[in-house]
Amino acid sequence: xxxxxxxxxxxxxxxxxxxxxxxxxxxxxxxxxxxxxxxxxxxxxxxxxxxxxxxxxxxxxxxxxxxxxxxxxxxxxxxxxxxxxxxxxxxxxxxxxxxxxxxxxxxxxxxxxxxxxxxxxxxxxxxxxxxxxxxxxxxxxxxxxxxxxxxxxxxxxxxxxxxxxxxxxxxxxxxxxxxxxxxxxxxxxxxxxxxxxxxxxxxxxxxxxxxxxxxxxxxxxxxxxxxxxxxxxxxxxxxxxxxxxxxxxxxxxxxxxxxxxxxxxxxxxxxxxxxxxxxxxxxxxxxxxxx
Numbered sequence: 001x002x003x004x005x006x007x008x009x010x011x012x013x014x015x016x017x018x019x020x021x022x023x024x025x026x027x028x029x030x031x032x033x034x035x036x037x038x039x040x041x042x043x044x045x046x047x048x049x050x051x052x053x054x055x056x057x058x059x060x061x062x063x064x065x066x067x068x069x070x071x072x073x074x075x076x077x078x079x080x081x082x083x084x085x086x087x088x089x090x091x092x093x094x095x096x097x098x099x100x101x102x103x104x105x106x107x108x109x110x111x112x113x114x115x116x117x118x119x120x121x122x123x124x125x126x127x128x129x130x131x132x133x134x135x136x137x138x139x140x141x142x143x144x145x146x147x148x149x150x151x152x153x154x155x156x157x158x159x160x161x162x163x164x165x166x167x168x169x170x171x172x173x174x175x176x177x178x179x180x181x182x183x184x185x186x187x188x189x190x191x192x193x194x195x196x197x198x199x200x201x202x203x204x205x206x207x208x209x210x211x212x213x214x215x216x217x218x219x220x221x222x223x224x225x226x227x228x229x230x231x232x233x234x235x236x237x238x239x240x241x242x243x244x245x246x247x248x249x250x251x252x253x254x255x256x257x258x259x260x261x262x263x264x265x266x267x268x269x270x271x272x273x274x275x276x277x278x279x280x281x282x283x284x285x286x287x288x289x290x291x
Contacts, residue, residue, distance in 0.1 A: 110141065
C-alpha cells in the first residue's frame with residue numbers, strides 16, 4: 001500500500017476518543033521509525049558516495065524537494081554549519097516555490113519540472129557535487145527533474161521516497177526507500193512519511209559528516225561556538241581531546257579563533273600556521289592530523 005491509500009482501520013477517526021486518536025498517530029510514527037531500518041544499507045551507500053565526492057575538494061552538498069519533504073530537506077541542510085562547521089558556501093537547497101516555500105505552502109510549484117531543471121543548471125552542479133532529493137510520493141515532478149538533471153551533469157544523486165518503484169528512486173544514483181504505507185489521515189505525508197524522512201536525513205548527514213572528519217570520537221569538533229552554550233561545549237571538547245583544563249582550553253580556542261580542531265592541534269603544535277597546514281594536509285580530519 002502507498003502513502004495515498006486509505007487505511008480502513010482508521011475509518012471514522014473523527015468520532016474516536018481523543019486518547020485513541022493520539023494512540024493511532026503515535027503507533028504510526030513508531031512504524032515509520034521501523035521503516036527506516038531496511039533502508040540502512042542504502043543510506044550507507046548514499047553517505048559513502050557523497051563523502052567520496054565531497055572529500056575531493058570544494059564540492060557542494062545540495063538538497064531539493066517540495067512541500068513538507070522540501071522543508072525537511074532544508075532543515076537538514078541548515079543544521080550542518082552550526083553542528084559540523086560545514087561551510088555555507090558548500091551548502092544549499094532548491095525548494096519548489098523558492099525560499100518563500102519554507103514558511104508558506106506553494107503546492108502548484110511542485111509540478112513545474114522545467115523550473116527544477118533550470119535551477120539545477122543555474123547552480124552549476126557537476127561531478128564534485130551532491131544532490132539529495134526528497135519526495136514522499138517519489139513522483140513529484142520538480143524533485144524528480146532536479147535529481148535527473150543533476151545526475152546528467154555528473155553530480156552524485158540520492159533520492160528518498162516513501163513509495164516503492166517510483167521515478168525518484170530510479171532517477172537517483174542511490175535510491176532510499178522508506179516504505180511507511182498509508183497515513184492515519186489518508187495522504188497526509190507530513191505525518192509518518194515525514195517522520196521517516198527526518199530520521200533518514202539525520203542518519204545520512206551525520207554519517208556523512210563523520211566520514212568527512214567533522215567528528216572526533218563522538219564529539220562535534222566542527223561545532224561553531226556562536227553563543228555561550230556552544231562556547232561551553234567547545235571548551236569541554238577541547239578539554240577532553242587535548243587533556244587540558246578549562247582555562248587552557250579557553251586560551252587555545254581564543255588563539256584558534258573558535259576552531260575546535262585547530263585549538264586541539266595548537267596544544268601539540270604552538271605555531272598556528274604549522275597547525276593549520278597539518279589540519280589541511282589531513283583534509284580537515286582531526287584524528288588523522290593528530291596521528
